[in-house]
Amino acid sequence: MRTALVLLLLLAIAAVPGSLIPQTNVDPFAATRWKAQHPRLTPLYERLDLFAVYGSAWFSAVYLLLALSLVGCIGPRLRHYWRAARAEPPPMPRRFDRLAVHREFDTWPRSSDAALADIEALLSKRRFRVDRDERGLRAERGYLREAGNLLFHASLLLVLVGFGYGKLLGYTGGVILVQGTSFTNALSQYDQFVSGSLFDSSKDLKPFAMDLDRFEATYLPNGQPLDFEATVVLGSSETSTGQPTRPPAAGRSPRAEEATLRVNEPLTIDNTNIYLVGHGYAPSVTVKDGRGRIAYQGPTTFLPQDGSLTSVGVIKAPDARPTQLGFEGRFEVPPGP
Structure with a gap:
C-alpha cells in the first residue's frame, strides 16, 4: 500500500507539466506559440517529451508501475476480505474483564434468553452480523468499510486501464x-x-x-x-x-x-467525440498581382496569440505574375472606448 501511495504521488507530480505546458495533442497552436516564445527551452522540453507528457515513456512507466502495485495490493486483500466475510464472528473470550471495553449488568427480572433475544434484534437492526449459540451471542460488523476501500482501489485501477487503452487504441486530432x-x-x-x-x-x-x-x-x-x-x-x-x-x-x-x-x-x-476547443478570425482577403488578375481570394485563417484574439497569419499567392507574392499579417481588435 505504501508503494502504491508513493507511485500515486509521483503520478500526480508527473502530470503537473502536462497542465502547465501546452500539449501538442490538446492545443497544437498554443504549443507552437510557446515554442516560438521560448526557443532556448524548446529543445530541452522536446527531449523530455514535455509537450506530450501523457504519452511519454517516463509517464507511462509511472502509471504502469502504479497499476501493477494496485493489482498486487488488491489481490491479497480481496482474498482476505472474502474469507473474513464468510467466516463466523470471532469466539467469545473466557474472561470479559480482560477486554479493553466491557460492561456487566443484571437482567433480572427478565430471563437471560429474553435479554439476549432483545439484544440480538437490536444488533441485527444496526446491521451487525449476529451468531448465537448455547454460550451466548456474538456480533460483528465493519465489512462495508473494507469493501469501500477495495472499491476505491479497483476504480483507480480501472481508470489507469482506461487511460492506457485510450493511449494505445485512441487518437486525437485537430x-x-x-x-x-x-x-x-x-x-x-x-x-x-x-x-x-x-x-x-x-x-x-x-x-x-x-x-x-x-x-x-x-x-x-x-x-x-x-x-x-x-x-x-x-x-x-x-x-x-x-x-x-x-x-x-x-x-x-x-x-x-x-x-x-x-x-x-x-x-x-x-x-x-468532437469538441469545440477554440476559435479565431478568418478575414476575407483578395490579392491581385502585377497584371491585375486575382491571384488569391477567400477567407484566411489567422492564429490567435492571446485572450483578446490578437492573431497572425500568412497569405501565399504562388500563382501571381510576374512574381509570386507572400504576405505576413497581424489582426488586432481595436481598443474599446
Missing part, C-alpha cells in the same frame, strides 16, 4: 474550419493528428462528414470571447467506397442532421 467549409473524417483532413501505437487509421477512423453552417460568438468590450457555439450539418450518406460525402449546399440530403457544438459539450458520432 482541424481549423472556416464557416461554410466542410470536414470529412479522414487522415488527410486533419491539421494535427496523434494516435496510439495500436491505432489503425485505415480501419478505426469512423466515416462521417460535417459542414460548419454557422458560428456565433459573444465578446467583451476588450475583444475577449465570452461564449461561442457552432452549428454543423452532418452528412450520413456514404459512397460505395465507404467514404462519407458532403451534403449539397442547397436541398440537403434528407438524411442530413443539424447539431450544435458548445464549449465543454462534445458532439458524439459513432463513439467519436
